[in-house]
Amino acid sequence: xxxxxxxxxxxxxxxxxxxxxxxxxxxxxxxxxxxxxxxxxxxxxxxxxxxxxxxxxxxxxxxxxxxxxxxxxxxxxxxxxxxxxxxxxxxxxxxxxxxxxxxxxxxxxxxxxxxxxxxxxxxxxxxxxxxxxxxxxxxxxxxxxxxxxxxxxxxxxxxxxxxxxxxxxxxxxxxxxxxxxxxxxxxxxxxxxxxxxxxxxxxxxxxxxxxxxxxxxxxxxxxxxxxxxxxxxxxxxxxxxxxxxxxxxxx
Amino acid sequence: xxxxxxxxxxxxxxxxxxxxxxxxxxxxxxxxxxxxxxxxxxxxxxxxxxxxxxxxxxxxxxxxxxxxxxxxxxxxxxxxxxxxxxxxxxxxxxxxxxxxxxxxxxxxxxxxxxxxxxxxxxxxxxxxxxxxxxxxxxxxxxxxxxxxxxxxxxxxxxxxxxxxxxxxxxxxxxxxxxxxxxxxxxxxxxxxxxxxxxxxxxxxxxxxxxxxxxxxxxxxxxxxxxxxxxxxxxxxxxxxxxxxxxxxxxxxxxxxxxxxxxxxxxxxxxxxxxxxxxxxxxxxxxxxxxxxxxxxxxxxxxxxxxxxxxxxxxxxxxxxxxxxxxxxxxxxxxxxxxxxxxxxxxxxxxxxxxxxxxxxxxxxxxxxxxxxxxxxxxxxxxxxxxxxxxxxxxxxxxxxxxxxxxxxxxxxxxxxxxxxxxxxxxxxxxxxxxxxxxxxxxxxxxxxxxxxxxxxxxxxxxxxxxxxxxxxxxxxxxxxxxxxxxxxxxxxxxxxxxxxxxxxxxxxxxx
Numbered sequence: 180x181x182x183x184x185x186x187x188x189x190x191x192x193x194x195x196x197x198x199x200x201x202x203x204x205x206x207x208x209x210x211x212x213x214x215x216x217x218x219x220x221x222x223x224x225x226x227x228x229x230x231x232x233x234x235x236x237x238x239x240x241x242x243x244x245x246x247x248x249x250x251x252x253x254x255x256x257x258x259x260x261x262x263x264x265x266x267x268x269x270x271x272x273x274x275x276x277x278x279x280x281x282x283x284x285x286x287x288x289x290x291x292x293x294x295x296x297x298x299x300x301x302x303x304x305x306x307x308x309x310x311x312x313x314x315x316x317x318x319x320x321x322x323x324x325x326x327x328x329x330x331x332x333x334x335x336x337x338x339x340x341x342x343x344x345x346x347x348x349x350x351x352x353x354x355x356x357x358x359x360x361x362x363x364x365x366x367x368x369x370x371x372x373x374x375x376x377x378x379x380x381x382x383x384x385x386x387x388x389x390x391x392x393x394x395x396x397x398x399x400x401x402x403x404x405x406x407x408x409x410x411x412x413x414x415x416x417x418x419x420x421x422x423x424x425x426x427x428x429x430x
Numbered sequence: 431x432x433x434x435x436x437x438x439x440x441x442x443x444x445x446x447x448x449x450x451x452x453x454x455x456x457x458x459x460x461x462x463x464x465x466x467x468x469x470x471x472x473x474x475x476x477x478x479x480x481x482x483x484x485x486x487x488x489x490x491x492x493x494x495x496x497x498x499x500x501x502x503x504x505x506x507x508x509x510x511x512x513x514x515x516x517x518x519x520x521x522x523x524x525x526x527x528x529x530x531x532x533x534x535x536x537x538x539x540x541x542x543x544x545x546x547x548x549x550x551x552x553x554x555x556x557x558x559x560x561x562x563x564x565x566x567x568x569x570x571x572x573x574x575x576x577x578x579x580x581x582x583x584x585x586x587x588x589x590x591x592x593x594x595x596x597x598x599x600x601x602x603x604x605x606x607x608x609x610x611x612x613x614x615x616x617x618x619x620x621x622x623x624x625x626x627x628x629x630x631x632x633x634x635x636x637x638x639x640x641x642x643x644x645x646x647x648x649x650x651x652x653x654x655x656x657x658x659x660x661x662x663x664x665x666x667x668x669x670x671x672x673x674x675x676x677x678x679x680x681x682x683x684x685x686x687x688x689x690x691x692x693x694x695x696x697x698x699x700x701x702x703x704x705x706x707x708x709x710x711x712x713x714x715x716x717x718x719x720x721x722x723x724x725x726x727x728x729x730x731x732x733x734x735x736x737x738x739x740x741x742x743x744x745x746x747x748x749x750x751x752x753x754x755x756x757x758x759x760x761x762x763x764x765x766x767x768x769x770x771x772x773x774x775x776x777x778x779x780x781x782x783x784x785x786x787x788x789x790x791x792x793x794x795x796x797x798x799x800x801x802x803x804x805x806x807x808x809x810x811x812x813x814x815x816x817x818x819x820x821x822x823x824x825x826x827x828x829x830x831x832x833x834x835x836x837x838x839x840x841x842x843x844x845x846x847x848x849x850x851x852x853x854x855x856x857x858x859x860x861x862x863x864x865x866x867x868x869x870x871x872x873x874x875x876x877x878x879x880x881x882x883x884x885x886x887x888x889x890x891x892x893x894x895x896x897x898x899x900x901x902x903x904x905x906x907x908x909x910x911x912x913x914x915x916x917x918x919x920x921x922x923x924x925x926x927x928x929x930x931x932x933x934x935x936x937x938x939x940x941x
Contacts, residue, residue: 230854259856270851275869283865287856294861296440343855 180205181379182229182347187238187248188403189224198224200403201238208346211373211380213390213411216400216421222383225400226351229381230264231255243346260287263340267352269332271324277335278320281307284342310338314368330361337369341376348373350382354389362386366393387418450765453758457818457899464823470813474656481660489643489665495560496642497669499635500628501709503567508621510568511575516605518576519583522591524601534580540573542928543921544888545631546804546895549640550909554725557717560641564713567632571624578620582613618684622677629673633666634802637895638906641714644802651808663801670800725912732914733921741919749901749923756900757927759818760890763825764883768875770830771795775837781844792838799831803889807896818899825886825893833882840874880935887931891924 182205189199199221206212214222227233229240231247240247242258250258263284271280285303286294293299299307311320314334324332333353340348350369354362370393373380384390390397391411399407399421406420407413517525518533525533549566556562590608595601636644643662650658680698682688690698741749776782777791807824814820849866857865894902901920908916 227854231856232850232854256856256858259854262854264851264854266847266851268847270847272848272866272869273845274873279869283852283857284855286852286861286865287858291858291861295864 181208181243182206182381183239183241184225184229185239185241187225187228187235187240189221189228189233189235197403199228199235202400202403202405203238204398204405204408206379206381208379209377210396211370211394212382212396212398213394214381214383214398214400215385215387215390215407215418218385220400221403222385222400223351226264226349226381226383229347230262230349231259256287260343261346262349263343263345263347264349264351265333265336265340265353267355269324269329269336271332271335271339273325274323276321276323277311277316277327277331277338278304278307280324280335281310281338281342284339307338307342310341311335313341313372314338328361329357330365333357333365334368337365337372341372346379348378348380350380352383352385355385362389369393450761453761453765454822456758457755457762457822459762459819459822460814463814463819467813471809474809474812477656478660478663480657481664482655482657483661485658485661486665489646489662492636492641492643492646493665493669495563496632496636496644496666497629497673498709498713499560499563499567499632499640499642500625500673501705502713503564503632504571504621504625504628505706505710506564507568507571508575508617508624510572511579512617514572514576515579515583516609518580521584521588522601522605522609524605537573537576538929538932539925540569541577542888542925543570544892545570545628546634546638546892547905547909549635550638550906551729553639554729554909555716555718557719558639558641559714559717561714561716563632563635563640563642566635566640567628570631571628575617575620575624579613579617582616583609586612615685619681622681622684626670626674626677629670630800630802634804637804644804647802647805648808651805659805663805666802667797667800671796674796728912728914732916732918734918735915736918736922737913737915738919740916741923749919752901752904752920753923753927755818756890756902757887757931759821759825759893759898759900760883760886762822763890764829764879764886766822766826767829767882767886768833768879770826771833771837774830774834775841778834778838779841781842795831795834798827803828804892804896807893807898811897816897816899821890821893821898821900824898825890828889829882829886832885833878836878836881837875840871840878843874844870877939880938884928884931884935887928 184205185203186201187199187203188197188201190197202221202225214225216222224233228235228248231250235248238248242261245258247255247258272283282299282303285299285307289299308317308320311317314337316331316334316338319327319331319335324335327335348369353369354365357365366389369380369382372378380394382390382394394411397407397409397411397413397418398405399418401421401423406423407418409417514533514537516522518530518537520530524530545566548569549563552562552565552569556565586609588609590612591604594604594608599607632642632644633647634644636642636646637648639645643666647659647662650656650662679688683690683695683698743749745751774791774795778788778795780788782788783791803824806827807820810820810823814823844867846866849862852862852866890900890902891905892902894900894904895906897903901924905917905920905924908914908920
């Protein structure tokens with residue numbers, strides 16, 4: 180399997196808050212997987228562990244045969260080079276251009292001094308512009324991100340993630356701060372790119388309709404445990420365990 | 431695909447650096463000299479602390495006069511500004527456009543003069559004493575507050591005003607109903623900020639005989655009674671701390687960051703009114719003994735018929751040269767001040783330092799800020815002698831207070847989400863600073879430095895009064911000798927310089 184997650188646990192505040200409690204699943208290459216569950220189920224913590232932002236307390240994360248959870252320093256950074264992440268709040272540098280934001284993704288591949296001086300070279304610039312074109316923002320390359328709409332910002336973030344030529348794309352509630360119409364457009368773009376490039380996508384979503392419509396498979400988290408793992412077109416009754424503890428969040 | 435080649439940031443950075451280096455060379459900056467004479471400075475500091483505790487009793491009366499001048503001046507100036515600003519605002523159409531442009535130009539001219547020069551002019555009209563100082567602070571506050579307020583009015587959406595006038599409401603009433611409530615928080619916050627700066631400004635007005643603690647300061651400094659200077663500065667620091675914390679508390683209330691009940695509000699309004707009345711009622715009456723209509727006429731005539739020969743005179747004694755020196759002092763001083771502020775801001779940020787340590791480091795810029803800038807001039811002159819270099823040092827130290835504060839605010843306001851995202855992509859920490867933090871900080875730093883440069887330009891133009899170079903000395907000499915045409919020429923030069931720098935910094939701000 181391309182991504183193998185086994186028995187991952189994580190707690191905060193000296194064990195008082197248990198975000199993940201022995202979660203485990205495996206994802207084949209090229210799959211579009213949605214992680215669903217109520218707020219506080221541990222979805223965001225899972226993404227932060229999968230992209231190396233946080234260490235898990237127990238368990239293992241194996242990406243393409245390598246242990247990500249045990250990698251440190253340079254080895255970890257070289258594994259992170261194969262990951263792209265997009266976030267609910269975009270996590271862009273707001274007051275620089277869309278192009279400059281996409282180019283930051285090229286920084287890990289460059290030497291220190293060229294990177295510090297911003298000498299990206301024509302090849303990387305061309306690639307960044309092509310990616311902005313791919314997400315439909317060719318004419319916004321030089322616009323500061325703060326002047327873009329929410330949907331456009333998420334497009335910039337997708338272009339930035341693609342700049343890494345990632346093997347695995349992680350998406351943490353990518354459309355939760357967008358209106359439904361824009362959200363659907365963003366997910367259509369994501370799906371389109373995933374098919375064309377054969378990307379593996381793991382997406383968090385509290386919107387069950389979107390998760391069903393765009394993914395090959397659902398993973399249901401509840402209180403840090405995997406309580407459902409199966410087809411996306413399953414009937415609602417099969418998902419009762421996912422939303423059991425938090426009935427108000429049920430669809 | 432559009433491909434605009436823009437000048438990269440580092441070209442601007444290098445150009446600024448080169449300009450600053452040129453200014454430093456022009457003003458004769460010599461770090462070696464300062465280091466060689468460091469004992470002089472250390473000696474003065476040692477003698478100031480511990481201060482002469484017994485002298486405190488003598489400080490209270492002039493200190494009260496200083497606070498009095500700033501409270502009355504700020505209140506009157508802000509009130510007059512509120513009456514004038516609607517006439518200057520473009521959106522309201524209160525007066526025909528030409529009148530508005532003339533009003534704006536007059537405000538801009540008034541804004542070019544430092545409070546000290548206004549105070550000197552006021553002493554010729556109202557005699558020596560606190561009345562002249564109050565008049566100067568009033569004018570100074572009026573000019574700045576008018577500008578800030580009409581900018582606010584122009585920025586406020588005018589839909590409600592248009593709707594009310596369309597319903598037949600008279601413009602004046604529509605203004606009170608629709609525009610005033612919108613600009614009130616920012617107006618009050620600006621007025622409180624003016625009060626803070628005015629306390630420091632009025633502390634030096636005594637230097638030209640316009641009352642307050644300044645006269646005492648310059649006297650004790652020139653007699654080298656540094657123990658007493660220390661006592662005065664300590665008292666001033668306490669007064670500034672008191673005013674600043676009161677003002678910070680009130681600002682939080684008027685901007686809605688802190689809730690205040692109806693009773694508390696009424697108490698605050700009553701207390702403010704009482705303070706204003708107490709301050710205003712006890713200001714000494716003006717002394718018109720030496721003023722005459724002819725003197726006033728001559729003064730104005732000097733502005734209308736300036737000494738053009740001096741205005742266009744070349745060489746080292748000419749107006750152009752002196753103005754250039756003033757601008758160079760301001761530029762080099764601002765640059766050095768910004769360089770000093772950066773480490774202080776990093777140390778004072780609650781983000782990077784433990785809370786207690788950060789609070790301690792925040793006291794340094796506050797203490798530095800409470801000392802009036804001419805005092806630094808008079809102290810540095812003992813070490814580095816008269817000349818432009820002393821001016822640069824003075825301006826540099828004065829800049830530290832405000833610039834550090836703005837830098838710290840920028841650091842505390844950083845958005846760390848992009849930092850986390852870059853970390854997840856495997857970008858090393860130093861490059862994360864370069865790509866996620868610097869783009870956020872540089873614009874804030876830039877605007878803080880530009881704003882301070884604007885202030886420093888005015889301060890540099892009075893430094894000459896203590897022998898620290900620039901246009902100040904010739905201006906004050908001319909005024910004291912009633913050579914109004916020369917003073918007029920200098921004043922016009924000053925106005926032009928400030929206006930030019932305003933235009934430049936507005937263009938830089940846009941970038």
